[in-house]
Structure formats: structure tokens, C-alpha cells
Amino acid sequence: MVILPTLRAIARISRVRALVLILVLLAALPAAADVIHLKNGRVIWADQVRESKDRVEYDLGEDTYAIPKSSVERIEAGGVAPVHAGSGGSAGASSDAPDITPPAPSFHHEADVAEKVIRDGKVDTDALSSLGQVSNPELAATAYFLAGKHESDHGNFPQARRYYESALRFQPDNSTLLIYYAATLMRTGYAAEALAYAQHAASIAPDSPDAIAMLGFVQFASDHTPDAIRSWKKSLALRPDATVSQYLARAERESTAESDFLQRESSHFNLHFEGKDTSESFRRDLLATLDSEYDDLVRDLGYSPRNNIAVTLYTQQAFFDVTRAPSWSGAINDGKLRIPISGVQSVTPELARVLKHELTHSFVSQMSGNRCPTWLNEGVAQIEEGKSSASSGRQLAQLFASGNEIPFNVLEGSFMSFSAPEATLAYAESLAATEYIRDAYGMSEIAGILERLSQGSSTEAALRATVHSDYRQLRDEMTSKLKGRYGE
Numbered sequence: 184m185v186i187l188p189t190l191r192a193i194a195r196i197s198r199v200r201a202l203v204l205i206l207v208l209l210a211a212l213p214a215a216a217d218v219i220h221l222k223n224g225r226v227i228w229a230d231q232v233r234e235s236k237d238r239v240e241y242d243l244g245e246d247t248y249a250i251p252k253s254s255v256e257r258i259e260a261g262g263v264a265p266v267h268a269g270s271g272g273s274a275g276a277s278s279d280a281p282d283i284t285p286p287a288p289s290f291h292h293e294a295d296v297a298e299k300v301i302r303d304g305k306v307d308t309d310a311l312s313s314l315g316q317v318s319n320p321e322l323a324a325t326a327y328f329l330a331g332k333h334e335s336d337h338g339n340f341p342q343a344r345r346y347y348e349s350a351l352r353f354q355p356d357n358s359t360l361l362i363y364y365a366a367t368l369m370r371t372g373y374a375a376e377a378l379a380y381a382q383h384a385a386s387i388a389p390d391s392p393d394a395i396a397m398l399g400f401v402q403f404a405s406d407h408t409p410d411a412i413r414s415w416k417k418s419l420a421l422r423p424d425a426t427v428s429q430y431l432a433r434a435e436r437e438s439t440a441e442s443d444f445l446q447r448e449s450s451h452f453n454l455h456f457e458g459k460d461t462s463e464s465f466r467r468d469l470l471a472t473l474d475s476e477y478d479d480l481v482r483d484l485g486y487s488p489r490n491n492i493a494v495t496l497y498t499q500q501a502f503f504d505v506t507r508a509p510s511w512s513g514a515i516n517d518g519k520l521r522i523p524i525s526g527v528q529s530v531t532p533e534l535a536r537v538l539k540h541e542l543t544h545s546f547v548s549q550m551s552g553n554r555c556p557t558w559l560n561e562g563v564a565q566i567e568e569g570k571s572s573a574s575s576g577r578q579l580a581q582l583f584a585s586g587n588e589i590p591f592n593v594l595e596g597s598f599m600s601f602s603a604p605e606a607t608l609a610y611a612e613s614l615a616a617t618e619y620i621r622d623a624y625g626m627s628e629i630a631g632i633l634e635r636l637s638q639g640s641s642t643e644a645a646l647r648a649t650v651h652s653d654y655r656q657l658r659d660e661m662t663s664k665l666k667g668r669y670g671e
């Protein structure tokens with residue numbers, strides 16, 4: 184996403200539990216917490232807080248963070264943390280997360296099989312293989328489904344996909360299996376391939392609001408918006424659902440704004456545009472620019488998205504009508520690249536930069552299984568568009584030295600509700616952190632972090648496994664680097 188300049192920050196912490204069904208299933212759960220009040224007015228909610236001589240450490244889930252003690256005003260024990268909608272994806276990437284409860288699995292003997300398949304918090308592959316060899320297809324399907332759901336719930340979508348595929352070999356007409364498998368395909372960048380499975384689930388269970396809603400999500404993700412609208416209306420007629428209603432309203436806004444749009448395709452993109460607002464030469468040059476930038480990203484990241492990417496060109500007003508994006512945004516990627524082009528008649532350097540930034544989100548989101556923290560997603564996008572943190576380096580050095588930067592765990596969530604000054608600081612920190620990792624370890628390690636995220640690792644676990652730093656170490660190393668390069 185493209186933003187405007189200047190600084191300030193809000194601390195917001197989301198506790199997010201990844202589920203599987205439609206895109207990303209998120210649930211934030213309130214719990215007892217300690218409250219860290221910072222001198223700059225921010226508040227951090229933590230599971231547990233520990234104080235040492237010069238720093239305060241605090242736990243959130245499985246991860247530990249640290250901040251200088253000099254930046255803390257006071258610590259209060261107890262209380263209930265506020266619940267915020269969170270996201271493991273980018274503020275400008277495909278991270279909008281429907282909060283829909285998965286359909287209840289339609290399997291017999293589930294509890295008995297679960298005890299055999301899931302042991303000590305892991306899939307017992309030997310037990311799973313044995314159950315797969317019995318002469319009872321339902322038992323085998325149940326075992327592989329439970330293994331897949333376990334991996335889905337822990338964010339390892341590539342492995343979950345393999346287990347669901349095995350389950351479907353035993354029960355190819357189980358609608359619940361088809362729904363989960365379609366969701367996982369979509370989650371890992373195979374929206375076009377998911378369509379047949381979602382359609383099959385809806386045909387098997389024509390009165391299931393879950394199956395029909397799933398079909399709508401797959402249709403929307405694969406750039407079939409009118410079909411998605413019809414599916415969601417049918418699902419809502421069977422059972423009201425706030426999230427489906429929200430996505431239906433969004434799709435209807437898009438459909439209204441794009442009712443007269445035309446379409447062109449290239450080898451990697453589906454371009455939607457209003458004919459009277461764009462010339463043929465502009466559209467041709469824009470697609471050529473996108474194709475060239477696509478090739479650059481393949482070289483830099485060692486990855487190629489699996490399906491064509493939708494790109495829509497809007498007038499300024501239509502862009503904000505459809506996306507409801509904050510006023511500071513200059514483009515957005517919510518699974519589709521949405522670009523306002525009012526007054527632009529050629530591919531200017533600025534437009535090319537915006538396209539490269541937003542296109543990078545599509546690569547990063549697919550590489551990470553939509554689990555990339557926002558700071559890294561936006562950091563990679565800014566690097567790819569050609570930005571440098573040199574212009575903000577001195578100010579960042581002062582912020583990090585004084586402990587007044589936004590903590591990395593806060594930057595894991597969406598930036599969408601930030602004001603322009605708040606967003607600018609978030610983006611500047613994101614760029615500086617990603618630049619540090621690139622310069623110290625190389626782009627290949629960034630790709631390694633994204634791969635580990637797609638397999639269910641937390642951000643800190645992925646960092647430790649690649650660059651051997653947790654957030655505390657990364658912050659300390661960045662502070663030293665910024666001080667050495669820009670001074671305090």
C-alpha cells in the first residue's frame with residue numbers, strides 16, 4: 184500500500200488464532216493479562232511480564248518480546264486484554280479475514296480416531312499410515328481429515344493440503360472434506376483449482392449455507408464476482424451470517440463500480456478497466472510494465488504465483504467507494520490489485536513504483552500462505568519498489584535509541600486503521616527492519632522466513648530458524664546499526 188509522510192504511533196496488540204475454512208479464519212480470545220504503560224502513552228497487553236535491570240520482557244503466546252525499561256512508566260497486573268481484529272497478512276495485501284465458524288465435521292468415530300492420530304500435540308504419522316491401510320474408507324478419511332485439520336489449525340497449510348487430498352481419496356463426495364480442501368487450496372494460492380471442489384461441495388450439499396458460502400469465497404478469489412454474489416445471497420437465504428453479509432456488500436460495491444468495465448488478459452494478469460478512462464496504448468504499456476515487474480520478482484524471490492492476478496483501474500472516487508480504504512492509501516491489494524489512476528494517461532515512474540509495491544504483496548502473501556506479518560510484507564514491498572530508509576534513518580535511530588519505536592509484535596497486525604502519521608512510522612520501521620535482514624543475511628533468507636511462515640511457524644520462530652534472531656535481538660541489532668549509520 185502507498186502512504187503519505189510524518190510520524191506518531193498507536194500500540195495495538197492482537198491475539199490471533201489461525202483456523203481454516205475461508206481465506207483466513209481468525210478468532211481473538213480475551214484472557215487475563217498484565218498491562219505495560221509506556222511513557223509515550225502507548226499501552227501493551229501481555230500474558231506475563233518480567234523486569235530485569237535495564238529492560239522489561241513480556242510474553243504473548245509462544246513469543247517473548249523486550250523493551251527498554253527506561254521507556255516504561257508503570258506495569259499493572261491483572262485485567263482482561265481488549266480484543267482486536269488481527270491479521271497475519273499485510274495492511275495492503277490479501278489479508279481480510281472472514282470470521283466464520285467451520286461446519287461441524289460429518290465423521291463417525293471422530294473422538295476415537297483423534298486419540299490415535301494426534302499425540303502430544305503432533306500428528307502420529309505411523310498411526311495415520313496404519314489407519315489409511317484398513318478396509319474402512321470412512322475411518323481412513325476421518326484420520327486424514329483430523330490430521331489435516333490439526334495442521335490447518337497450526338498454520339501449516341501445505342501439509343494440511345496433502346492430508347486433505349489423502350482423505351478425499353477415501354471419501355471423494357464428503358462435503359465437509361471438500362469445503363476444507365477448497366479453503367486450503369485457496370489459502371495456498373490455488374483459488375482457480377479450488378473452484379471445482381467448492382462447486383462439488385455445493386452440489387452435494389445444496390442446502391448447506393457453509394458449502395455455498397465457501398463456493399462464493401472461491402468464486403470471489405478467482406475473479407468471478409457476479410457468481411460470488413449469487414452464491415452469497417443463496418447462503419444468506421439459508422442462514423443469516425454477518426461476515427457473509429459483509430463480503431456480499433463489498434462484492435456488490437465492486438460489481439456496481441465495475442458494471443461497464445472491460446477486460447484484457449496477459450500471461451500473468453487479468454486487467455479490468457473503464458474503457459472511456461484509459462487509452463489502448465496506456466493499457467498495453469501498463470500490462471507490459473506489470474509483466475516486466477512480475478519477472479523481476481520471480482528472480483528476486485525465487486517464486487512464481489500459481490494463478491493470474493486481477494488488476495482493476497479505478498477513478499479516485501470509485502477506488503475509495505469500493506475499497507473503503509483509509510484516506511492515506513494510494514493503492515491496495517486485497518487479493519486483487521486495485522489502483523486509482525485519475526488523471527494518469529501513461530505509465531509514469533510513480534505508477535510503476537505503485538504497481539511493483541502492490542504486486543509484491545501478491546508474491547509475499549502466497550509464499551507465506553497469507554501468514555506474513557505486516558511489517559515484513561510491507562518491508563519487502565518497499566524494497567522491491569526501490570525505497571530506502573536513508574531519508575528517515577536519523578529519526579529512526581533516535582526512536583530506537585530511546586525505546587519509542589513501535590514494537591515488532593504490534594507491527595505484525597494490519598496498518599489499515601492507522602492515521603497517516605502513524606502509518607508512516609510503521610512503514611519506515613518495516614522498511615528499516617527488512618533492509619537490515621536483507622543486507623545482513625540476503626534475500627534468500629527472507630524467502631526462507633516466508634516459507635517457514637507458510638508451514639505454521641510463528642514469526643519469531645521463523646526468524647530464529649533463518650537469521651538466528653528473535654524480536655529482541657533484531658531490535659538490538661537494528662538499534663546498533665541505525666546508530667552507527669545515522670547517529671542518535
